[in-house]
Amino acid sequence: MPIQYYIYLSLALFSIGIVGVLVRRNAIIVFMCIELMLNAVNLLLLAFSKMHYNTALLTNKETTAGTEGQLFVFFIMVVAAAEVSVGLAIIVMMYRNIHSVDVNFLNRLKN
Amino acid sequence: MNITQILFWFLSVLALVSALMVLLSKNPVHSVLWLIVVFFAISGHYILLNAQFLAIVNLIVYAGAIMVLFLFVIMLMNLSADTEPQKNVWMKLAGTIAGGCFLISACNVIYNAQNVSKEIAAKTALLNQGNIGLIGNLGKVLFKDYVVPFEISSVLFLSAIVGAVVIGKKEKNKV
Numbered sequence: 001m002p003i004q005y006y007i008y009l010s011l012a013l014f015s016i017g018i019v020g021v022l023v024r025r026n027a028i029i030v031f032m033c034i035e036l037m038l039n040a041v042n043l044l045l046l047a048f049s050k051m052h053y054n055t056a057l058l059t060n061k062e063t064t065a066g067t068e069g070q071l072f073v074f075f076i077m078v079v080a081a082a083e084v085s086v087g088l089a090i091i092v093m094m095y096r097n098i099h100s101v102d103v104n105f106l107n108r109l110k111n
Numbered sequence: 112m113n114i115t116q117i118l119f120w121f122l123s124v125l126a127l128v129s130a131l132m133v134l135l136s137k138n139p140v141h142s143v144l145w146l147i148v149v150f151f152a153i154s155g156h157y158i159l160l161n162a163q164f165l166a167i168v169n170l171i172v173y174a175g176a177i178m179v180l181f182l183f184v185i186m187l188m189n190l191s192a193d194t195e196p197q198k199n200v201w202m203k204l205a206g207t208i209a210g211g212c213f214l215i216s217a218c219n220v221i222y223n224a225q226n227v228s229k230e231i232a233a234k235t236a237l238l239n240q241g242n243i244g245l246i247g248n249l250g251k252v253l254f255k256d257y258v259v260p261f262e263i264s265s266v267l268f269l270s271a272i273v274g275a276v277v278i279g280k281k282e283k284n285k286v
Contacts, residue, residue, distance in 0.1 A: 001119055003234045007221050009123050013149075015214035016130045022206030028139055028185060032146050035177065036130055039153050042169075047236045050160050050244075054237040067243050067252045073165055074253070077172050078264045082271035084177050088184050089279040095188050096281075 006047035013040035027091050027101040031084075038080050042073045049073075115238050118159060126152035139185045143178055150174040160236060162244030 013036060020033030049069025056065035091101060098105050129148040136142050150173045157166035225232035242248060253261060 001116070001236055001238055002232075003236050004221060004225055004232070005119070005123075006236060008218060009126070011214060011217050011221075012127055013130055015210045015217075016127070016134065018213060019207055019210035020134045022209060023134065023203045026139060026190070028181065028190070029133070029142055032133060032142060032181065035173070036133065036146065036149065039150065039169075039173070042165075043153055043156055046157060046160055046162055046165065046244075050162075050236040050238075050241065051234050053241050053243050054235060057237070057241070064243055064248055064252070067248060070162055070165055070244055070249060071253060071257055073162075074168065074249075075260060075264065077168060079267070081172055081177060082267050084180060085271050085275045086278065088180055089275040092184060092187070093278050101188065101190065 003047060003051050006044060010040045010044035010047075013037075013043070025102050025104060027094065027103050030103060031087055031091070035080065035084070038076060042076055045069050045073050045076075115159065118155070119238075122152045122155045122159070126156075139190050140182070143181050143185065146181075147174050147178050150178070157244075159238055160244065161239055161241055164244060164246045164249050 017033045017037035017040065020036065021030050024030055024033070046069065049066040051066075052069065053063065053066035056063040094106070095101055126149050129145045129152065132145040133142045133149065136145060150169060154166045154169045154174070157163075157169060
């Protein structure tokens with residue numbers, strides 16, 4: 001499959017994530033859109049990894065080029081899991097204090 | 112069109128439509144369920160690219176663990192459609208236009224790049240073949256070359272656990 005299709009698909013998913021972060025005010029949905037953007041980048045990294053492997057395969061049949069891209073995706077997932085746990089704890093604390101998840105209530109940090 | 116291409120287009124359309132539904136649905140629980148559909152579609156793409164380890168990890172970590180955490184938090188807060196805070200329509204329009212401008216300009220860059228160089232336009236991602244995404248190869252590289260980042264990520268998880276517990280704890284002596 002040509003690499004452009006994957007680039008366009010990832011760009012579309014990433015832009016939907018950007019629009020979601022800009023448009024929605026619910027903090028949880030903003031957070032979910034950030035996850036969507038992370039996944040778009042993961043998909044693009046994996047597609048480029050297989051593209052690199054495909055190019056290296058022409059010269060060497062036993063090549064393992066492109067493995068690093070897949071490991072980066074793995075590490076991005078690890079960091080995303082840690083990020084989600086802390087972020088949701090922050091949202092729960094915010095809801096406990098101001099009884100809302102509206103991000104516009106956070107424009108003042110004091111009280 | 113063979114079966115792989117049909118699957119590619121089907122999964123792409125499924126991912127885009129569900130990603131739009133994440134934005135458009137008013138109820139946060141529906142948004143979470145649509146996001147799970149997006150993750151399943153992306154896992155399907157991973158399987159098409161023959162990255163089976165990442166497909167399974169994506170399903171277990173994202174669709175399994177993270178989304179269940181989101182559902183727990185939403186149901187804990189008892190959010191529903193009528194308590195959803197609304198921005199005014201001009202802010203929504205401005206956000207949509209900003210995202211659309213980003214999409215159009217980035218697509219334009221890619222489109223011009225493939226017109227400039229035939230070499231770039233001919234690059235393809237290998238589907239259904241290649242064993243770099245299998246667990247044997249990834250495990251060897253992960254535990255030989257990338258063992259230090261792997262261990263550091265365990266420290267990151269420990270600090271995330273401690274941070275989540277400290278932040279989420281009820282304050283007893285609140286003034």
